[in-house]
Amino acid sequence: MSHKELGIKILELVGGEDNVQSVIHCMTRLRFNLRDNKKVKRSELENLDxxxxxxxxxxxxxIIIGNDVPKVYKEIIHNSKLSEDSNGEKTGSKNVISAIFDVISGVFTPILPAIAGAGMIKGILAILSTFGWxxxxxxxxxxxxxxxxGAFYFLPILLAVSAARKFGSNPYIAATIAAAILHPTLTELFNAGEPVSFIGLPVIAAVYSSTVIxxxxxxxxASYVETFVDKFTHSSLKLIVVPTLTILFxxxxxxxxxxxxGVILGDYLSSGLGFLFEDYGFIAMVLLAGTFSLIIMTGMHYALVPIMINNLTVKGIDYLMPAMFLANMGQAGAAFAVFLKSRNKKFKSLSLTVSITALMGITEPAMYGVNVRLKKPFVGALLGAAVGGLYYAITGVAAYILGGSAGLPGVTSFIGPTFVHALIGLAVAxxxxxxxxxxxxxxxVPSENQDETTPEETVEKTVAATITDTQLDTxxxxxxxxxxxxxELSEVSDPTFSSxxxxxxxxxRPVDGKVVSPVNGVVTTLFRTKxxxxxxxxxxxxxxxxxxxxxxxxxxxxxxxxxEQGDRVTAGQPLLEVDLEGIKKEGFDTVTPVIITNTTSFSKVNQTDKTSVSHGDVLLKLEA
Structure with a gap:
C-alpha cells in the first residue's frame, strides 16, 4: 500500500485519532503516546504490509516502519488533526524509571538527525586529516x-528546544535560556579563575558547551516556572511578563x-564508566555488547546517548558506542543467516534488506521484522555481539568522536589508535x-501467497527442520x-516430490485406506491435518x-x-485409516510418496523392482 494508505490504516488500528495524544518518529519508528493502549489492534498492525x-x-x-517512517509520519499528520508538536498532556501514571526514560527518549529523538549529520561531517574531517589530505x-x-x-558545541540549545516541547513549555524561551548560559562573555568570566557572584550570591564556574544534563x-x-507565572498573569501582560520572569529566574x-x-553528575558518571571499563573492561564489554540489543528494545539506549556525549566531552573516549556498533552487527549477521537459510522467497528478500539496513546502523527492522519474530536468530545476534565484545575487550577498542550512526557509515567514530581492531571486531560480530x-x-515463515508456497512446500519446511547430514553406519x-x-517419484505430479x-x-497408489509403519521407530511428526x-x-x-x-x-x-506424535511404533503397526473414495470425490490424487528426507546420510537408496506391493513387502533398502 502507499504511504498515505499505510498512515491512515495505522491511525485507525491504534484506536483512531481521538486515542492519540501525540506522535513523533525517530529513524525507524513511529512513537505514539496513546490515551488507552488497550484500544490498539496490535496483531492487525503487525500484519500490515x-x-x-x-x-x-x-x-x-x-510501530517499526523502517527507512520510510518520515513519509508515513507525514501522511499521518497530513490526514489528521494531529500536530507535529507534543502537547505535553500527561499519559497516566508511570514509575520514576519509566518516566526518566520517556523524557530522555522524547528529548533526544527529534535532534538525532542534527547530531548524526554533524557527527558524519566530523568523521569525514577526521579521515581527511588522518591521511594528510x-x-x-x-x-x-x-x-x-x-x-x-557546531551542533555539539551548541547542543544545549538544541536540547532546550526539544526538551521544551517534551515538557510542554515555550521552545523559544528555552532556547534563550540555553543561549544565555553559553554566552561567550559568561564563558570568559568563568574561565578567568576569579570568584563569580550574582546579586551577592556565589555562582559556581562551569563550562556548558556540549553538556547535556x-x-x-x-x-x-523552566516548564513549571512558566506555567506558574502564566497562571497569575493577566492575559494582556502575558507576552511580556511570562518570558521575562521565566528567563530572569x-x-x-x-x-x-x-x-x-549537572556538570558534576556528568563528570562522576564519566569517571565511573571509565573506572568500570578500565578495571573490568573484559567482562563489561562482553556483557554490554551481548545485551545492548535488549537495551535498544526497551528504548533505554536513548538514555545512553547523553552519557556517550558526556564521555567524549570529559574523557575524550567512550566505550558505550562500540558496544552499540557490535549489537547492530550482530542483528545484521543474524538477519543475513535467515536470508541464507529461509526458503520463503518474500521473507528471504526482506531478511537481506534489513540485514543491509542494520549494517548501516538502523537495526530495528532487522531486530523486530526478522530476528525477534523467529526467536532463535535473535539469540544468535546477542551471542555474535558478545563474541565481538570479547575481541574489543582484548584489543581495548574505544570510540573517539560521535559519528553519524552506529553502523558502517559511522566507523569514523573509531578513528584513533584502535581503528583497525575496531573494523576487525565489527566483522567478527x-x-x-x-x-x-x-x-x-x-x-x-510460511508464505501467505499460495502461488509462492504450496501446502506441500509448507510440509517440506516442517520436515526439513529434522533433516540431518550425519552419515549413518547401519x-x-x-x-x-x-x-x-x-x-516412480518422477511420475508424481507435485514437483516438490518428483524433483x-x-x-x-x-x-x-493405494487400493485400500490402511497405512502402516514401514519401520520400527518413533513418530516424530504428525501433521494437524493427519x-x-x-x-x-x-x-x-x-x-x-x-x-x-x-x-x-x-x-x-x-x-x-x-x-500420536512421539509414539513408538513397529513395522506393520497401523498408523492411519484413510477414506480413499472420499479423497477422490473431492478431486485429489491419492498417490502417496514415501521419502527418505535424510537421503545424504546413506550411501544408496535401493527401490523395489515390483510393480505392486502389499503391506509387509520390502519397498526400499537403505545402504549405510
Missing amino acids: GVMGTNISGSQFQ LDAASQTYIILNAIGD PIILAIWI VVPVTLMTVGPL FIAATIISYLLGFED DCVLVSPLKGEVV EVMGEGIAV HAIGITSEEGAEILIHVGIDTVQLDGKYFEALI
Missing part, C-alpha cells in the same frame, strides 16, 4: 570543523545550582552472529506402508509418508490417526 513490528516502551506504543591549520579545515562541531534540568524547572538558578550539579544463527536454525529396510501400485528436492524415495507422518527409524532413517497430493487442503477430512 510496511509494518515490521511493534513494541511498547514504558507507556509509549512504537587536509591541513588542520588550513582555513578550509577550520570552516569544516565549525560546521561539524544541566540544560535538561534547567528546562524542566531560571538562568541565575541554573548558573548557581542545577547547572553545576557479524560473522559470529551469522554462523551461530544459521546453526541454531529457526522455524521458517542399513535400513522399509516395508510398504500401503497396498497398491508402485509409482527429489526433499530426498529420494518411491510412491504407492495427511502426512514423519517417522525416524531405529537405524536413523527419517521417513515422510505423504498421503495424496495437496490433501492438506482437506484439513483432516477423510483421515483418522491411530497414533
Whole structure:
C-alpha cells in the first residue's frame, strides 16, 4: 500500500485519532503516546504490509516502519488533526524509571538527525586529516570543523528546544535560556579563575558547551516556572511578563545550582564508566555488547546517548558506542543467516534488506521484522555481539568522536589508535552472529501467497527442520506402508516430490485406506491435518509418508490417526485409516510418496523392482 494508505490504516488500528495524544518518529519508528493502549489492534498492525513490528516502551506504543517512517509520519499528520508538536498532556501514571526514560527518549529523538549529520561531517574531517589530505591549520579545515562541531558545541540549545516541547513549555524561551548560559562573555568570566557572584550570591564556574544534563534540568524547572507565572498573569501582560520572569529566574538558578550539579553528575558518571571499563573492561564489554540489543528494545539506549556525549566531552573516549556498533552487527549477521537459510522467497528478500539496513546502523527492522519474530536468530545476534565484545575487550577498542550512526557509515567514530581492531571486531560480530544463527536454525515463515508456497512446500519446511547430514553406519529396510501400485517419484505430479528436492524415495497408489509403519521407530511428526507422518527409524532413517497430493487442503477430512506424535511404533503397526473414495470425490490424487528426507546420510537408496506391493513387502533398502 502507499504511504498515505499505510498512515491512515495505522491511525485507525491504534484506536483512531481521538486515542492519540501525540506522535513523533525517530529513524525507524513511529512513537505514539496513546490515551488507552488497550484500544490498539496490535496483531492487525503487525500484519500490515510496511509494518515490521511493534513494541511498547514504558507507556509509549512504537510501530517499526523502517527507512520510510518520515513519509508515513507525514501522511499521518497530513490526514489528521494531529500536530507535529507534543502537547505535553500527561499519559497516566508511570514509575520514576519509566518516566526518566520517556523524557530522555522524547528529548533526544527529534535532534538525532542534527547530531548524526554533524557527527558524519566530523568523521569525514577526521579521515581527511588522518591521511594528510587536509591541513588542520588550513582555513578550509577550520570552516569544516565549525560546521561539524557546531551542533555539539551548541547542543544545549538544541536540547532546550526539544526538551521544551517534551515538557510542554515555550521552545523559544528555552532556547534563550540555553543561549544565555553559553554566552561567550559568561564563558570568559568563568574561565578567568576569579570568584563569580550574582546579586551577592556565589555562582559556581562551569563550562556548558556540549553538556547535556544541566540544560535538561534547567528546562524542566523552566516548564513549571512558566506555567506558574502564566497562571497569575493577566492575559494582556502575558507576552511580556511570562518570558521575562521565566528567563530572569531560571538562568541565575541554573548558573548557581542545577547547572553545576549537572556538570558534576556528568563528570562522576564519566569517571565511573571509565573506572568500570578500565578495571573490568573484559567482562563489561562482553556483557554490554551481548545485551545492548535488549537495551535498544526497551528504548533505554536513548538514555545512553547523553552519557556517550558526556564521555567524549570529559574523557575524550567512550566505550558505550562500540558496544552499540557490535549489537547492530550482530542483528545484521543474524538477519543475513535467515536470508541464507529461509526458503520463503518474500521473507528471504526482506531478511537481506534489513540485514543491509542494520549494517548501516538502523537495526530495528532487522531486530523486530526478522530476528525477534523467529526467536532463535535473535539469540544468535546477542551471542555474535558478545563474541565481538570479547575481541574489543582484548584489543581495548574505544570510540573517539560521535559519528553519524552506529553502523558502517559511522566507523569514523573509531578513528584513533584502535581503528583497525575496531573494523576487525565489527566483522567478527557479524560473522559470529551469522554462523551461530544459521546453526541454531529457526522455524521458517510460511508464505501467505499460495502461488509462492504450496501446502506441500509448507510440509517440506516442517520436515526439513529434522533433516540431518550425519552419515549413518547401519542399513535400513522399509516395508510398504500401503497396498497398491508402485509409482516412480518422477511420475508424481507435485514437483516438490518428483524433483527429489526433499530426498529420494518411491510412491504407492493405494487400493485400500490402511497405512502402516514401514519401520520400527518413533513418530516424530504428525501433521494437524493427519495427511502426512514423519517417522525416524531405529537405524536413523527419517521417513515422510505423504498421503495424496495437496490433501492438506482437506484439513483432516477423510483421515483418522491411530497414533500420536512421539509414539513408538513397529513395522506393520497401523498408523492411519484413510477414506480413499472420499479423497477422490473431492478431486485429489491419492498417490502417496514415501521419502527418505535424510537421503545424504546413506550411501544408496535401493527401490523395489515390483510393480505392486502389499503391506509387509520390502519397498526400499537403505545402504549405510
